[in-house]
Structure formats: C-alpha cells, structure tokens
Amino acid sequence: MQLTFLGAAGTVTGSKYLLEGGGKRVLIDCGLFQGLKELRLRNWEAPPVHPGTLDAVILTHAHLDHSGYLPRLVASGFKGAIWSTRGTRDLAAILLPDSAFLQEEDARHANKRRFSKHSPALPLYTKVDVEAALALFQTVEFDETIELGGMRIRLSPAGHLLGAACVHVEADGTDVLFSGDVGRPSDPLMRAPRPVVGARNLVVESTYGNRRHERSDPGEQLGTVLARVLGRGGIVMIPAFAVGRSQAMLLLIARLKASGTIPDVPVYLNSPMAIDATGIYRAHSDEHRISAEECEVMCRAATYVHTAEESKALNKLTGPMILIAGSGMMTGGRILHHLVAFAPDPNNALLLVGYQAAGTRGEAIDLGADEVKIHGDYVPVLCERLRIDGMSGHADYTEIGDWLDAMSVRPAAVYVTHGDPPAADAFRRYLGDRFGWKAVIPKHGDTVTLC
Ligand SMILES: [Zn+2]
Numbered sequence: 001m002q003l004t005f006l007g008a009a010g011t012v013t014g015s016k017y018l019l020e021g022g023g024k025r026v027l028i029d030c031g032l033f034q035g036l037k038e039l040r041l042r043n044w045e046a047p048p049v050h051p052g053t054l055d056a057v058i059l060t061h062a063h064l065d066h067s068g069y070l071p072r073l074v075a076s077g078f079k080g081a082i083w084s085t086r087g088t089r090d091l092a093a094i095l096l097p098d099s100a101f102l103q104e105e106d107a108r109h110a111n112k113r114r115f116s117k118h119s120p121a122l123p124l125y126t127k128v129d130v131e132a133a134l135a136l137f138q139t140v141e142f143d144e145t146i147e148l149g150g151m152r153i154r155l156s157p158a159g160h161l162l163g164a165a166c167v168h169v170e171a172d173g174t175d176v177l178f179s180g181d182v183g184r185p186s187d188p189l190m191r192a193p194r195p196v197v198g199a200r201n202l203v204v205e206s207t208y209g210n211r212r213h214e215r216s217d218p219g220e221q222l223g224t225v226l227a228r229v230l231g232r233g234g235i236v237m238i239p240a241f242a243v244g245r246s247q248a249m250l251l252l253i254a255r256l257k258a259s260g261t262i263p264d265v266p267v268y269l270n271s272p273m274a275i276d277a278t279g280i281y282r283a284h285s286d287e288h289r290i291s292a293e294e295c296e297v298m299c300r301a302a303t304y305v306h307t308a309e310e311s312k313a314l315n316k317l318t319g320p321m322i323l324i325a326g327s328g329m330m331t332g333g334r335i336l337h338h339l340v341a342f343a344p345d346p347n348n349a350l351l352l353v354g355y356q357a358a359g360t361r362g363e364a365i366d367l368g369a370d371e372v373k374i375h376g377d378y379v380p381v382l383c384e385r386l387r388i389d390g391m392s393g394h395a396d397y398t399e400i401g402d403w404l405d406a407m408s409v410r411p412a413a414v415y416v417t418h419g420d421p422p423a424a425d426a427f428r429r430y431l432g433d434r435f436g437w438k439a440v441i442p443k444h445g446d447t448v449t450l451c
Contacts, residue, residue, distance in 0.1 A: 001172050001450040003203075005442040006048045007031055008418040011039060012207055012357045013065040015418060017178065018049050021171035021450075022150020025049070027057045028167055028178050030082075032068030032099075032124075034331050036359030043069065043124055048445075051078035056148055058155075059084040060180025061164035062091035063244070068099050071129035074136065083146055085155060086139045087163020087284045094243050096130045098273040102332045113376055159183020159193040160393050161244050162284050166196055174450050176201035177411075181418070182395040182403060188219065189248040189288050190393070198407030201450045204439075206419030207355050208396040209427025211389070218390035219252045223261040225386050226253070229349040230265050230320040235342050237383075238351045239335045239362065241326045242271035245354055245393055247281065247298055249324060251290065252391075254301040263320065269302040270311050270325040270334050276304060315341035319348065328354045330361035336374050342383065343372075349384040353391035358420050397427050401434055412451065414439035 001021030007014030007029075014033035019026050027049070033039040051073050059067055059082065070082060070092075084092065103123035110121035140146055142165065146153040150172065155165035160183035167178040177199035185192040214221070229236050240246045246269060256262045278299035282292055290298065302324065305311055311334050314323060323342075326333035342348045356362030361372045365385060371378045395403065414437045416428045421441075428439045442448070 001169075001174055001176065002447055003176065003201075003450055004447040005415070005417065005444060007033065007444070008065075009442045009444045009446065010421055010424065011035070012355065012418055012420055013039060014042065014069070015060070015066045016048070016069065017203065019169060019176070021169075022148070024055045024149040024151050025053055026055055026148065026151065028169075029060055029066045029180075030057050030069045030073055031066040032064050034065055034329060034360065035357040035363070039359065043072065047073060047076050051076045054078055054080055056080045057082045058146075058153055058167055059088050059092070060158070060167055060178060061161050062088045062095050063161065063181065064095060064099055066180070067092050067096065070133040071096060071100065071125035074133040075125055075129045080136070081138045082133065082136045083138055083140055083153070085142060085163040085165055087287060088165070089137045089139050089163070090280050090283070091162055091243055092137070093134055094273050094275060095241060096133060097127055098242065098271060098326065100125055100127045100130045101272045102327070106332055109375055156196055157191065157194045157287060159187060159190045161190065162280065162287055166193070168196070168199060174201065175199040176203065176450055179204040179400075181205055181207070181393070182400050183393060184213070184395050185399055185402070187248070187393065189251055189290065191287055191289055193395070193403055195403065195406040198409030198411065200409070200411060201413045201415075202411035203415045203417055204400065204404070205394070206397070206416050206424045206427035207394045208392070209416070209419045209423035209430070211396055211423070212398060213389045213392060213396045216390065218388055219255060221388050221390060222252050223256045225349070225351065225388070226256065226262045226322070229384065230262055230322075232347060233319045235319040235348040236322045236351055237335065237338050237342060237348065238322065238324045238353060239326070239330050240324055240328050240354060242269060242274045243277050243280070245328065245391065246324050247277055248391065248393075249353065250301040251294070251298040253322065254297050257301075265320045265322060267302045267322040268305050268314055268324065270305040270314060270323060270338075272306060274304040274306060312337065314338070328362070329356050330365070339372070339381075340374055340379050343379055343381045344383070346382045346384070349386055350381070352385070352387040355392060355394060397430050401430065404435070410435070411437065413448075415448070416441050
C-alpha cells in the first residue's frame, strides 16, 4: 500500500490522505484548509489527485477540516462513493450546506464591498455542488467491513463528535490505522473513544500534542465565567458550529441554569442551518452519554436563529445573553458581525471553547490581538477573552497516549499529522519517550510505502 499526505501534514486542517492498494485508490478524509492564507489558497488549486481516478472517499467525521473539500472534489469530477457512518452523513447534511452558504455569503460581501482582488469573487463551491456531494454518500455501521477491490475497511467509534470514527484499512498484506480526531475519555456529551486493536502503520492526530487540558470540571469552569459576565449584564459570544460542540455547550448551560449557577438568560444559536438537533442526538443515542429527556432539555436550551434579518436583529439586543454562532475559529460566518457589534465593549466577553488554528482570527484573539480585520475593516477587541480548554472535543496528548497504550498490535511505522508544527513535534517526542516509537511528521505531498 502507498500513502500520500495531501493535507493535515504540518498543520491541523485540510485532512486528506491518498491510499493506494488492493487495486484501488481512495481518499481518507477530504477536508478544507483553513487559517493561514498560504493554506487556504490550496483549496483553490487543482485537486491534488485527479478526482476521476479515485474509487472512493472514506470520512472519519463531518467537521469541515475533514469533509469540507468534498463538494469541490465532486464538482471537479469525482464520481465514486463517499463512505461514512450514519452520524457523519447526518451531520455532513447540515455542515456542508452551511459551509456553501457561508462561502456564497462571503463572495457576495466581497463583491459588494469590492475588497477582493478577484472580480467577481466566486465561492469555492455552491449549494448545488453540496447536493451533488451528498447524493454520493453511502453509510456503513461501525465494525462493518467495506470491501473495495483488495481493500478491507472498518470504522470504529472515536468519540469526538457524533459519527466520528477511526479508520482501519487492510490491503496488500499490511494494514494502517487512521486515528481521525480522537475524543476525550470524559467528555460531558460524547462517549470515550473505543480502544482499538492497532495496526502495523499508524497515522495519528496531534492537535493538542503539546497541551494538557485542565482536569477540573468544564461545567464548573463554564459556570464561573458565565456567572461573572452575565452578572454584570454582559453578552457572551461563543464561536462554534451549529451542531457538535454547540450541543455540549447547551447541555452544560441547561444544567447551570437548572442548578441556579447562572441566571435564566436568553441563549441564541445563530446559523442559517441552526436546527433543533434533538432528533439527531436521539437517533444516535449509543454514541453519547445522555438520556432522551436530557437530549430534549439540551436542544431546547437555545432559540434557533435562521434568517439573515433575525441574525442582524440580535446585534440590537442588550445583555445579559449568550450568542453561539459559527464558525468555530472565526474564519467566517455570523460570529463575525457579532464581533463587529459586541467585541468593542469591555462589558462583553468572547469565550473560546475549541481549537484555534494558526492564522485564524480565533488564534489572533487568543494570542491577545487588540484588533481583527473583518470584511475589510479593523474591529477593536476590547471585550474580555476567555478560553475553556476542558470543553475541547479533542483528547490531549496524554489522553491519546493512554488510548494508544491499550492497543495490542504495536505499530512499526507512525506518522504524526493534524497538528501545528510545535504540537506535532512535541507529540512525536512524547511517543518516543513513552513507547520508544520513532514517529515521523510527514511533509505535505510526501508518499510512503506501507510495509
Ligand atoms: Zn474534528
């Protein structure tokens, strides 16, 4: 088998691995590059592999940095099957149209304000491209085998997000395990990643390769910061997509309200695709920890905001309130116009609950930038900045280490991906110290033969 790293090599976004073996060519994940401009420009280049020559795409999960390039791949000639779990398919059916909508909105905005060098500015893909991509999805159960020529592919639960999976592929007398994004052992919402047997070759993520999450209860941390900001009448902005981490936030917010830790303030989930996700969480109850009743409480904890007019109207409201809007790293989406409206006021707060990749507005704010550029203008960030790492959907390096330690088959080759360079390098060294593994960090475009 041959493996080529077409994304998430030396960076956290753009996950894409070309795997050739058993007479087939498949992509494991098909993610968007986000963050640094030099990375985002890769989304606009010709596809790194001729889409017509690919037999299939296998998705680990629905986050856009793993699935968001699919519509572009399909528009460029991919006609094979897109294999995923049902959970991933259900979430992709919400996240991909959301992504197309935001890109079309950004292109419209750029044309109106004429700040793009390209005239007219075009979206990377449209809702029509997304529909074509969604039509190619085929679902598979966890542990069911997909036979593709001489390849045998199996998915196992990775926690992290509904439907999220590790992917194990056997072909040509060897095997490889892709960790995908690994969830946390004690996430409030999602179950722990299931232990896996292992494989001769391992491709493992390293998002938090150099950071440990605080061990204190994220609900308590959230309660403390929310009570303080809401108590002074402030607005708390939380960048997150409509489905995924948002529900974990809503669950904790509902519990904090019920216990009287925070006041019963309005909570808005603002996204064009904002949906009551009760049905989705109920349909996948084996993947999370909460009861049907709590699913309902969680999903009812917010008012869903759909239209652009309703979204803009939120900017005229006063605190205390909680606003959840995409995107999670503030690379686009409705969170941006909330930042314009509310970030200049020191009474308000911006709460980061997810990973902020290099080059994103989220990273700039997290590192202390006192202004960010939004739609061509500089916006002062004078509001309080807060971060709760314990809300992350990613395992930290010790948690991934423990998950790897449970494998009975030890890898002969280890590739560390999906991490910014300092995180990937720290994780590479950690694997050496803890297990004696000589892991490598592949470069973008590298091809290796798996033995
Ligand atoms: Zn993810």
